Amino acid sequence: xxxxxxxxxxxxxxxxxxxxxxxxxxxxxxxxxxxxxxxxxxxxxxxxxxxxxxxxxxxxxxxxxxxxxxxxxxxxxxxxxxxxxxxxxxxxxxxxxxxxxxxxxxxxxxxxxxxxxxxxxxxxxxxxxxxxxxxxxxxxxxxxxxxxxxxxxxxxxxxxxxxxxxxxxxxxxxxxxxxxxxxxxxxxxxxxxxxxxxxxxxxxxxxxxxxxxxxxxxxxxxxxxxxxxxxxxxxxxxxxxxxxxxxxxxxxxxxx
Amino acid sequence: xxxxxxxxxxxxxxxxxxxxxxxxxxxxxxxxxxxxxxxxxxxxxxxxxxxxxxxxxxxxxxxxxxxxxxxxxxxxxxxxxxxxxxxxxxxxxxxxxxxxxxxxxxxxxxxxxxxxxxxxxxxxxxxxxxxxxxxxxxxxxxxxxxxxxxxxxxxxxxxxxxxxxxxxxxxxxxxxxxxxxxxxxxxxxxxxxxxxxxxxxxxxxxxxxxxxxxxxxxxxxxxxxxxxxxxxxxxxxxxxxxxxxxxxxxxxxxxxxxxxxxxxxxxxxxxxxxxxxxxxxxxxxxxxxxxxxxxxxxxxxxxxxxxxxxxxxxxxxxxxxxxxxxxxxxxxxxxxxxxxxxxxxxxxxxxxxxxxxxxxxxxxxxxxxxxxxxxxxxxxxxxxxxxxxxxxxxxxxxxxxxxxxxxxxxxxxxxxxxxxxxxxxxxxxxxxxxxxxxxxxxxxxxxxxxxxxxxxxxxxxxxxxxxxxxxxxxxxxxxxxxxxxxxxxxxxxxxxxxxxxxxxxxxxxxxxxxxxxxxxxxxxx
Numbered sequence: 001x002x003x004x005x006x007x008x009x010x011x012x013x014x015x016x017x018x019x020x021x022x023x024x025x026x027x028x029x030x031x032x033x034x035x036x037x038x039x040x041x042x043x044x045x046x047x048x049x050x051x052x053x054x055x056x057x058x059x060x061x062x063x064x065x066x067x068x069x070x071x072x073x074x075x076x077x078x079x080x081x082x083x084x085x086x087x088x089x090x091x092x093x094x095x096x097x098x099x100x101x102x103x104x105x106x107x108x109x110x111x112x113x114x115x116x117x118x119x120x121x122x123x124x125x126x127x128x129x130x131x132x133x134x135x136x137x138x139x140x141x142x143x144x145x146x147x148x149x150x151x152x153x154x155x156x157x158x159x160x161x162x163x164x165x166x167x168x169x170x171x172x173x174x175x176x177x178x179x180x181x182x183x184x185x186x187x188x189x190x191x192x193x194x195x196x197x198x199x200x201x202x203x204x205x206x207x208x209x210x211x212x213x214x215x216x217x218x219x220x221x222x223x224x225x226x227x228x229x230x231x232x233x234x235x236x237x238x239x240x241x242x243x244x245x246x247x248x249x250x251x252x253x254x255x256x
Numbered sequence: 257x258x259x260x261x262x263x264x265x266x267x268x269x270x271x272x273x274x275x276x277x278x279x280x281x282x283x284x285x286x287x288x289x290x291x292x293x294x295x296x297x298x299x300x301x302x303x304x305x306x307x308x309x310x311x312x313x314x315x316x317x318x319x320x321x322x323x324x325x326x327x328x329x330x331x332x333x334x335x336x337x338x339x340x341x342x343x344x345x346x347x348x349x350x351x352x353x354x355x356x357x358x359x360x361x362x363x364x365x366x367x368x369x370x371x372x373x374x375x376x377x378x379x380x381x382x383x384x385x386x387x388x389x390x391x392x393x394x395x396x397x398x399x400x401x402x403x404x405x406x407x408x409x410x411x412x413x414x415x416x417x418x419x420x421x422x423x424x425x426x427x428x429x430x431x432x433x434x435x436x437x438x439x440x441x442x443x444x445x446x447x448x449x450x451x452x453x454x455x456x457x458x459x460x461x462x463x464x465x466x467x468x469x470x471x472x473x474x475x476x477x478x479x480x481x482x483x484x485x486x487x488x489x490x491x492x493x494x495x496x497x498x499x500x501x502x503x504x505x506x507x508x509x510x511x512x513x514x515x516x517x518x519x520x521x522x523x524x525x526x527x528x529x530x531x532x533x534x535x536x537x538x539x540x541x542x543x544x545x546x547x548x549x550x551x552x553x554x555x556x557x558x559x560x561x562x563x564x565x566x567x568x569x570x571x572x573x574x575x576x577x578x579x580x581x582x583x584x585x586x587x588x589x590x591x592x593x594x595x596x597x598x599x600x601x602x603x604x605x606x607x608x609x610x611x612x613x614x615x616x617x618x619x620x621x622x623x624x625x626x627x628x629x630x631x632x633x634x635x636x637x638x639x640x641x642x643x644x645x646x647x648x649x650x651x652x653x654x655x656x657x658x659x660x661x662x663x664x665x666x667x668x669x670x671x672x673x674x675x676x677x678x679x680x681x682x683x684x685x686x687x688x689x690x691x692x693x694x695x696x697x698x699x700x701x702x703x704x705x706x707x708x709x710x711x712x713x714x715x716x717x718x719x720x721x722x723x724x725x726x727x728x729x730x731x732x733x734x735x736x737x738x739x740x741x742x743x744x745x746x747x748x749x750x751x752x753x754x755x756x757x758x759x760x761x762x763x764x765x766x767x768x769x770x771x772x773x774x775x776x777x778x779x780x781x
Contacts (some may be wrong), residue, residue, distance in 0.1 A: 025762050035714060038713050047488070057708065063314035064692055072688055076688075175588055175687035176585055178585075182692070183578050186581070186699050190702065191307065192707070193494050193746065194571050195310070195314035195315060196567060204314075211707070221511065231643070
């Protein structure tokens with residue numbers, strides 16, 4: 001496994017796109033979060049916004065860069081034919097996939113931590129100016145729920161990476177793989193709000209990886225969420241596990 | 257040895273000029289012979305239809321009277337065929353033929369139940385569009401044609417007719433020292449509204465042609481007060497809209513009806529719904545009219561306006577997001593696959609004018625996506641509406657032309673998104689970067705604006721400035737300044753008018769296409 005990790009890390013490290021993608025995870029997450037912080041208003045007590053979700057809202061954009069990195073790490077090799085060299089040098093295919101998964105997780109955790117820290121810092125600086133003050137009862141405090149939101153967001157980004165890797169291994173064609181990954185994330189997110197029946201709404205919300213996964217960012221009105229914060233994070237985890245399993249099967253059963 | 261050089265070989269075929277139609281045909285042949293791309297176009301159509309049907313099947317409504325569940329009553333329809341709110345208190349009598357009604361308004365007050373921030377008290381006050389004044393209406397039933405001159409809570413005197421029309425008179429409120437005289441004159445189908453401060457010098461507000469008035473109409477005093485609206489972000493995304501009961505009272509005197517009247521004054525609670533009556537109406541102050549010595553106090557609740565609360569037609573096609581993503585992937589591959597396989601060199605050898613090659617590709621992929629959208633809309637709109645009717649859900653009716661615009665709009669949205677995605681593919685030459693860029697430009701802003709916890713202000717910016725502005729073409733109901741409503745993208749109201757929104761998307765597609773053509777000219781393949 002160490003050999004595989006070293007080889008994969010060398011490949012990834014020497015690609016110019018990797019650094020850009022990781023930087024854009026941070027930039028996009030912090031940027032959109034800051035825009036949301038600045039544009040939101042909390043003019044009176046009980047305005048209803050969740051300051052942690054506002055500050056960390058940029059994760060919804062930043063995850064696209066993680067997904068892109070994860071999809072490319074495997075389907076990019078199919079595109080160039082490099083996968084044949086990879087599998088000749090390292091015939092243990094599951095170990096190759098595991099090495100790639102480890103790298104994706106590590107990079108997502110690293111860039112996600114930076115992004116989340118930056119977004120929370122931006123929130124601390126900007127939100128009070130938008131009316132999120134102690135007297136309105138809405139502050140972005142450094143307490144347990146905010147910590148959970150931050151930690152959960154980083155884990156969510158890692159799960160998005162694993163989902164992208166699994167889909168990339170299963171689908172192989174990079175355009176189709178990124179389409180499937182972003183389709184799962186974004187395509188299913190708006191559906192619950194278009195359906196009238198509350199039971200259907202909750203069902204569609206629960207199976208959508210982005211809606212359910214980002215429940216981990218909630219710090220207020222937790223009882224109104226269709227799933228608890230950590231349970232919610234279980235939904236993208238289940239999607240990622242299914243995608244990785246499908247990817248592993250495809251990788252071992254098919255010719256490269 | 258012969259002195260002359262051998263004549264070079266020349267083909268006997270006539271020299272063919274590179275015609276644009278040939279380029280389009282070549283691109284179409286490429287598209288239809290790649291199985292995955294055709295499957296993608298079909299899948300986009302099927303996904304859109306399937307999700308539209310899921311949305312329809314997942315919407316039920318029933319109105320219970322105790323344990324018995326019954327179908328909800330359809331809202332009344334106005335003269336224009338649109339669903340309307342028509343609930344108010346009406347003190348009226350019959351007028352046969354032409355005539356006029358005049359009244360002096362000396363006071364207007366009201367109550368608002370449990371408003372923010374405390375949500376714990378009943379306060380006195382008027383909502384901005386509380387209405388009190390004089391009215392001529394074809395009949396005292398909901399939805400009947402009417403014209404009215406009224407004072408509103410915060411928008412001064414207005415003349416309104418047939419639910420959608422609204423003309424402003426003078427601003428300001430009313431008090432004992434500054435009464436407002438209101439007058440409405442009927443001559444056939446023509447109604448003219450006047451107002452005055454003293455009852456002697458009158459100024460005309462406006463004239464309305466009200467079709468559908470019979471010879472005998474109902475004239476009288478009315479009061480309505482729409483619900484007070486607060487919007488809160490929902491914890492699971494979206495927003496929670498709360499409407500609170502309000503009631504208004506107005507004091508009139510100098511009431512005079514000119515013309516041939518018949519019968520006595522009648523009191524009617526137009527559009528009354530016994531089940532919707534609040535405890536306030538039941539136990540504190542009922543709606544009604546009381547007279548003492550020529551002074552008449554009328555109390556009412558409700559609204560006389562277009563109805564915006566209900567299921568919108570276009571909700572059936574906004575499930576098109578996954579279909580849109582499939583279209584984007586196919587459109588990107590349509591050009592990046594040529595680079596991957598080296599086919600682009602053959603393509604440009606056969607048709608060396610690169611801009612024209614790109615235009616042909618845009619035409620083919622745009623037309624395919626347009627067709628996919630049109631077919632999906634043609635299936636899902638009627639089928640979804642039939643399912644909704646079966647589930648007892650009232651779909652707010654829209655004119656045929658609007659219905660056609662929504663269907664055409666879905667096609668145009670998919671077509672332009674495909675052109676934009678194809679152009680990004682030609683610009684980046686890398687399929688993943690192009691797919692991510694196109695999804696981030698077209699799909700993501702819509703998701704962030706409608707399904708996230710991000711603030712509505714951001715949603716307005718996103719759907720005004722990004723290519724996702726094109727979703728505005730799907731909006732089926734217009735905004736009404738005279739109706740207090742949650743006009744947000746999540747409720748189907750976009751910051752730009754429908755065609756302007758589509759024009760923004762078209763502009764981005766044209767810009768990307770232009771950039772791609774420029775880059776293509778300057779680079780080797």
